[in-house]
Structures are given as C-alpha cells and as structure tokens.
Amino acid sequence: MIEIVKLVESRPEDNEKLQHILSRGTGLNKEILARAEGIVFDVAKRGDEALIECTAYFDDVVLTPKTMKVDRELIEKLAARVDAELIAAMREAISNIRYYHERQLVRDWEIEGANGVRLGQRIRPLEIVGLYVPGGSAAYPSTVMMNAVPAQVAGVERIIIVTPPVQFNQNPVIAAVLKELGLFEVYTVGGAQAIAALACGTETIPRVDKIVGPGNQYVAAAKKLVYGAVDIDSIAGPSEIVVVADDTARPDFIAADLLSQAEHSEDAAAILITPSESLAIAVQKEIINQTRTLSRREIIERSLAEYGALIVVQSLDDACILANRLAPEHVEVITVNSETTAAKIHNAGAIFIGPYSPEPVGDYFAGTNHVLPTGGTARFSSALGVYDFLKRTSIVRYTEAELQRTAASIDLLARAEGFDAHARSATIRLVDS
Numbered sequence: 001m002i003e004i005v006k007l008v009e010s011r012p013e014d015n016e017k018l019q020h021i022l023s024r025g026t027g028l029n030k031e032i033l034a035r036a037e038g039i040v041f042d043v044a045k046r047g048d049e050a051l052i053e054c055t056a057y058f059d060d061v062v063l064t065p066k067t068m069k070v071d072r073e074l075i076e077k078l079a080a081r082v083d084a085e086l087i088a089a090m091r092e093a094i095s096n097i098r099y100y101h102e103r104q105l106v107r108d109w110e111i112e113g114a115n116g117v118r119l120g121q122r123i124r125p126l127e128i129v130g131l132y133v134p135g136g137s138a139a140y141p142s143t144v145m146m147n148a149v150p151a152q153v154a155g156v157e158r159i160i161i162v163t164p165p166v167q168f169n170q171n172p173v174i175a176a177v178l179k180e181l182g183l184f185e186v187y188t189v190g191g192a193q194a195i196a197a198l199a200c201g202t203e204t205i206p207r208v209d210k211i212v213g214p215g216n217q218y219v220a221a222a223k224k225l226v227y228g229a230v231d232i233d234s235i236a237g238p239s240e241i242v243v244v245a246d247d248t249a250r251p252d253f254i255a256a257d258l259l260s261q262a263e264h265s266e267d268a269a270a271i272l273i274t275p276s277e278s279l280a281i282a283v284q285k286e287i288i289n290q291t292r293t294l295s296r297r298e299i300i301e302r303s304l305a306e307y308g309a310l311i312v313v314q315s316l317d318d319a320c321i322l323a324n325r326l327a328p329e330h331v332e333v334i335t336v337n338s339e340t341t342a343a344k345i346h347n348a349g350a351i352f353i354g355p356y357s358p359e360p361v362g363d364y365f366a367g368t369n370h371v372l373p374t375g376g377t378a379r380f381s382s383a384l385g386v387y388d389f390l391k392r393t394s395i396v397r398y399t400e401a402e403l404q405r406t407a408a409s410i411d412l413l414a415r416a417e418g419f420d421a422h423a424r425s426a427t428i429r430l431v432d433s
Contacts, residue, residue, distance in 0.1 A: 002258075002270075002287055002308040004280050007322070021269050021307050022326070024238055024375065028221050036192040036221035043196035048203045054193040061165045063188065065204045070168070070186040078175035086173070090141060090180050093365050097149045100367030104386035105153065110395070115402035120395040125155035128206060129389060130198035130230075131183075132213035133174060135164030135190050140214075141177035146369050146384065147212045147233075148181050154389035159183055160208055162198060164190030191215075192222035199226035212371075212384070233384055237375035238307075240269040241330040241359055242348075244319045244341060247276040249334040250355065254279075255286035257332055257358050262303040263296040269307040271326070273319040280310040320344035327378040330359045349373045349383055403429055 042050040110120035165188035201207030210231040241261040258270035327347035349372030371384035414422035
C-alpha cells in the first residue's frame with residue numbers, strides 16, 4: 001500500500017519516509033565494483049579471448065571473433081519480422097526526436113578583441129561512440145532512439161552497438177530500430193565485458209570516445225570504472241516521478257502516471273505532492289483499483305510500498321519547494337494554473353505540464369530525450385542531448401602588438417605560480433624597444 005504522508009514544512013530531512021526514498025542509489029556496492037573491475041582488467045589485457053570466455057560463462061553462448069559481429073543481412077532479416085504498424089510508430093518517433101534535437105545544434109563562433117586579437121570556439125562531433133543496448137527480460141527500442149539520434153544529429157560518424165546475444169536474437173524489435181536508424185555495426189557482447197571492450201578496444205571491437213546507454217549494475221559499475229579513459233553519459237539510478245497537483249486534477253490520471261513509473265523496478269519512486277488531502281486519498285484508492293489489472297503488479301506493489309508516497313503539504317508553493325529539493329527525473333504538474341506552477345520548478349530532468357502531458361509521451365514519442373538525471377542529480381545535470389556528443393575547442397589568434405602589450409602581465413602571473421618557463425615563453429617574443 002502506498003503511504004499518505006503529511007508534512008507541516010517542506011523539509012524532506014525531517015521525514016523518515018522521504019529520507020528513505022532519498023537514500024536510493026545506483027546500488028554499486030563494493031562487491032559489484034570488485035567483480036566488474038576484474039572483468040574490465042581481464043578484457044583490457046586479453047581482448048577478444050576474455051570477451052569470448054565471459055560470453056560463454058554469463059550468456060551460455062559460444063562466440064568467435066568472426067561471429068561476434070552481426071551480419072547486416074541478419075539485422076535486416078530480424079527486422080522484417082516486426083509488425084508494420086510498430087515500424088511506422090518507430091519512424092514517427094524517430095522523426096520527432098530528430099526534429100527536437102536539431103534545435104540543440106551549436107555552431108563555431110569568433111569574437112574580436114584589441115589589436116586584432118581573435119578568440120573563438122570550434123565545435124566538432126565525437127568521432128566514435130559506443131551504445132550499450134541492454135538485454136534482460138524486455139527490449140527497449142526507445143532507448144536506442146534516444147541515445148542514437150542525438151549522436152547522429154551531432155554528426156558522429158560511427159556508432160558501435162553492443163548488446164547481449166540472447167535477447168538480440170530472440171526479440172527482433174531491436175534489429176528493427178537499428179535498421180531504421182541505419183546502425184549496422186553491432187556486436188553481440190553484453191555486460192561489464194562489453195563496456196570494457198568499448199573503453200579499451202579489442203582485436204574485433206574498436207575503442208570509442210564515449211559510452212552511452214543503460215544496463216544492469218555490472219554495466220553501471222564498469223562505466224564508472226572506465227570513465228576517464230573514455231567519456232560516459234551517466235551512472236543512472238532507479239526511475240522516479242513527482243506529480244505536483246491540486247484538487248482540480250483527476251485522481252485516475254495521477255494514479256496511472258504514478259503506476260507507469262512504479263512498474264519500472266522495485267526501487268522506482270512514485271510520489272504525489274499536493275495540498276489536497278482529499279486528492280491524496282482518492283489517488284490512493286485509484287492506485288489500488290488500477291494495480292489489480294496490471295501485468296507487473298508484484299513489482300509495482302513492492303515499489304510503491306517501499307519508495308512511493310502521497311505527500312500532503314500546506315500549499316502549492318510548498319509542493320514546488322519540496323519538488324525542487326527532491327530534484328527528480330520527471331515532474332508532472334497538474335494544477336488549476338499548471339504553467340504558473342511549473343515555472344516554480346527549477347530542479348527536474350523533464351517537466352510535463354497539464355493533464356494531457358503524461359510522462360510516457362516523453363518516454364516514447366514527443367521528441368524530448370528520456371535519458372534524464374536521477375537520484376537528485378537534476379540539481380546540476382541535464383537530459384542527454386546533442387551537446388553530449390560535441391567537443392568544444394578554444395581558438396586563440398594573438399597578434400604581436402597584443403603580446404607586446406600583455407606579456408608583462410603574463411610574466412607576473414606565471415612567476416607568481418612559480419612557472420618561470422611559462423613566463424619566458426611569453427617574454428622571449430618581446431620586440432626590443
């Protein structure tokens with residue numbers, strides 16, 4: 001049963017239930033990190049040989065360097081098994097995602113300073129990106145779209161796909177989305193070993209500049225371990241939603257939206273914050289009724305009991321203050337004036353405004369990215385986007401006249417830090433007067 005919590009002040013630190021919710025993390029305990037580290041070092045040392053051994057052990061699939069890479073013909077054959085209506089939906093979703101992300105493109109720029117100095121910034125895409133596509137009990141074509149399309153819009157020329165072998169061959173929907181995106185460099189390797197291969201390179205799998213895409217705890221641990229050797233998107237935590245609503249909102253809508261997040265996993269968090277106790281009670285009843293018919297009922301019930309809450313506060317202002325303190329992945333705003341309320345939300349991965357903007361439209365179709373900060377990191381981080389696949393290089397064009405004018409200042413600053421060679425690099429160029 002999801003709990004109703006009454007707060008006098010919007011201070012999560014004063015409430016045991018909210019503190020429990022906030023304590024959720026990535027689950028990267030020392031044991032998982034140690035096991036992942038062993039795999040990463042083994043792949044870095046032995047390359048394909050280690051990948052083949054790990055795949056046989058973890059996936060019970062025998063690979064060779066030749067069979068590790070998927071033939072384009074197989075991708076197209078698998079994709080042909082997918083229903084035409086689903087393909088059409090994918091194409092429209094991809095179009096929406098591409099249209100949205102094209103607005104994020106940035107260009108080179110230059111400014112002019114004194115004495116003919118020109119300063120600027122050069123924008124270039126990463127050359128090669130690795131995309132991890134998780135296996136497990138389900139396939140997630142939307143995640144492939146959300147990671148691949150921004151990279152393509154940024155201009156990344158080569159996107160490498162790694163994915164566990166069993167899921168890829170059993171569920172053709174991943175092959176279908178790869179075909180639609182024109183991604184045909186696919187390797188059937190999963191787990192921490194796949195992340196290690198992308199980070200270090202092997203005889204068969206090339207080293208990449210950045211790794212994106214979700215995975216299990218071992219994948220997350222491996223990404224954490226290789227960060228620095230390559231870039232990564234993030235270490236994603238459990239999914240979460242906060243709904244800010246007043247008594248004008250429909251309880252059945254809110255219940256459905258909370259359940260849509262609770263079904264992700266047992267550690268997902270689904271929270272309503274409202275000044276209306278009657279709404280909280282009505283939503284609680286709706287959740288009980290709607291849960292009965294859902295296929296992931298057991299997961300939902302455990303998630304809501306452990307990390308769900310219907311929080312009653314004093315006012316909508318208090319609701320917004322609390323939502324900002326939680327800084328969740330998703331915030332829905334359904335109030336008498338949703339735009340005004342939403343303007344007070346500053347810490348969120350994505351904000352969904354009004355009764356007809358449920359969070360799943362962002363997951364699948366609107367075009368915004370569903371790869372979002374979790375675990376309170378929306379305080380300082382943002383949704384995945386085109387900018388995550390771009391490098392910014394500073395450009396400096398100094399002139400002799402400006403160096404003559406500024407060398408003495410550079411000399412002073414360099415010597416203050418004990419770097420006399422830095423100082424000489426500037427002053428040696430001075431023209432004798």
